[in-house]
Amino acid sequence: MKKILSVVLSVMMIITAVSALAFDAAGDITVISREDGSGTRGAFVELTGVEAKDADGNKVDHTTLDAEIVNGTSTVLTSVAADVQAIGYISMGSLNDTVKGVKIEGAEPTAENVVAGTYPIFRPFNLAFLGSVEEKSVVVQDFVKFILSDQGQKVVEEAGYIAVGDKPAYETMEGAEGKIVVGGSSSVTPVMEKLAEAYKAINDKVEIEIQLSDSSTGVTSAIDGVLDIGMASRALKDSELEKGVTPLVIANDGIALIVNLENTCDDLTVEQVRQIYVGEITSWGELAN
Structure with missing residues (x-):
């Protein structure tokens, strides 16, 4: 009886763990951004409109204060791969199979699409x-x-x-x-x-x-x-x-928006990217509306 109970508990723990890893399409977005001084961040905020001029004409980075700030491309990859609700951005040349690259305006994040002019975020x-x-x-x-x-x-x-x-x-x-x-x-x-x-x-x-x-x-x-x-x-x-x-x-080089492999989001507009990174959109469910 004890062995059966032990097996049942083990199975329940596995199911719970798997459920915890499932992507919540209506859940909150974990925003991952690079540190100040990062060239990728500087280019990203400029190209997506996250950076805008204030009343005095000074450029201001409006990245949401809720964003998790990490150092380096590899850390962004690791953070997004470990969090099913996360979104981040990296050098397109560093994109690998541990995460999913999101289409922007319908274009896959590839060098060919940057050259063709269909992928808009590059530097x-x-x-x-x-x-x-x-x-x-x-x-x-x-x-x-x-x-x-x-x-x-x-x-x-x-x-x-x-x-x-x-x-x-x-x-x-x-x-x-x-x-x-x-x-x-x-x-x-x-x-x-x-x-x-x-x-x-x-x-x-x-x-x-x-x-x-x-x-x-x-x-x-x-x-x-x-x-x-x-x-x-x-x-x-x-x-x-x-x-x-x-x-x-x-x-x-293009800048690729990346999400977890479990994430069902496949395509974003540049405006949606801006809204996510300034905190106007905070859940994945809002993107479906």
Whole structure:
């Protein structure tokens, strides 16, 4: 009898656990957002209208105070994968099968749809240099030439991002050696790691150190001379440009809205995204009305 009771209790616990994981189509939305300084957040709030000018003409980020603020792309992915009611946003190139990418205005979050002009939420991936690229070391200049070459932009495309520029052929620099320190955006980091790996396969005497932080830290560290190259997953701000930093677009990337795999929401408008992130829509049921 005790064994039967134990089995019954175990089954009930399993059923309860499974029920707790079920998506509630009328339940509250868990809003996941990135930290201040994130280039992905900066681009996202601008492109979706979450950021708006106040009466004095100053830009204000109206992200709801109820949002859970997390650091880094991987943390957004983990948070949304663990919460059936959650919504978040990440670099499109980082989208994986642990979460579901939501269509925006009927368009799937793919590089092809960004190029076609049907997916509306996308931004540039920028490198940031204090002064001009030509003022940097020879090895830094050569790495930049590789990134913008046909070989480098092929790496960009294979990583799921959108290539830019004329893509000239890369001519190997004989005797390339030295160290390059790159740092900044967690969204740009994955493709930068692949670019560095491909470059070092050709120039094995060059060391490339990549420091992951966020866009604002990357740009500031480039201005301060801590980094040879800063990384930003957004356009550079006027206040940054005024300090003598030069931007260089190396790729374009969509921003994907993601939900839990159990979530039945498949498509949102840009206006619905804005309403969710400013707190005007707080439950999944409101989207069906």
